[in-house]
Amino acid sequence: MKIGINPLPWVMDSDFNFHLDTPTLSTAFEELKAAGFTAVQADVPEGMDAAAYGAFLDEFGLRPAPGYFGGFFDKSDDLAKTIEAAKQHAAKQAQLGLTEVMIAQRLSPQRIARPAVGADFDADRLSLVIENLVTVAQIIRAEGIQPCLHPHVGSWIETESEIRTVLDAVDPAALSFGPDPGHLFWANADPVSLITDYRDRVRAAHLKDVHAAAREKSRFEVSDYRQATGKNHVWTELGRGDVDLVGVLKALPDAFEGWLVVEVDVPDLGTPAESTHASARWIRTQPVLQGGLV
Secondary structure, three states: OEEEEOOHHHHEOOOOOEOOOHHHHHHHHHHHHHOOOOEEEOOOOOOOOHHHHHHHHHHOOOEEEOOEEEEOOOOHHHHHHHHHHHHHHHHHHHHOOOOEEEEEEOOOHHHHHOOOOOOOOOHHHHHHHHHHHHHHHHHHHHOOOEEEEOOOOOOOOOOHHHHHHHHHHOOOOOOEEOOOHHHHHHOOOOHHHHHHHOHHHEOEEEEOEEOHHHHHHHHHOOOOHHHHHOOOOOEEOOOOOOOOHHHHHHHOOOOOOOEEEEOOOOOOOOOHHHHHHHHHHHHHOOHHHOOOOO
């Protein structure tokens, strides 16, 4: 298995704004490399081409891991813009030598306000999401990149029922599965069971851990996405939470050689560096992941 990490603790602020400037990324790359990671989720900053980004990674002894494309698939009026953005994103991923990308529905205000409970479900809306998702997936595949469905709390593809509906409605060749056990667990799905059922479609995955107590607080008390992930610390470093991550690893396809991308959106431990070192220590305790870090 190939292991990468998403530098979210450095680049994402509490309002979900991303700071992909060179100074911020340089600090992130130095610190995650010090923890032993040799690959980083490929998010090419605006104004930088793939070649320049690849050279930037080389300066830190890093290589690219699969990136992430989010779109408002529930809005057909914006579909042309989404298609063009997907084409450009996939082209850069291909130029970096990658073969998979995570694809996700972007977050909605309704579900940010009431995360992980399937708020305001609408079957017709989900059908539109699936239709537009398939269209965009075709554009991505035309660039030589395989899109992997990435369910996300706060989006219209959040609950187990919604995830299964999307995967069952789309040809596996057109859309693979890129699960994140943290998001699955927060939305009250069983990550091991769900990944097992669709294991033949998993081409890449994220690794994320969750505090069960914080999950329950977010689901049954008034707590929006920002409060749940910030103040209440739903997310935590690998091995410090309640997700069966060992079971998740065992549920992956036999001889899985795809990418695992570590994510701790908001550090549970002090600093981004401390958080990253903690996740790296857990990875080193897992025999199946030996050799994934330096």
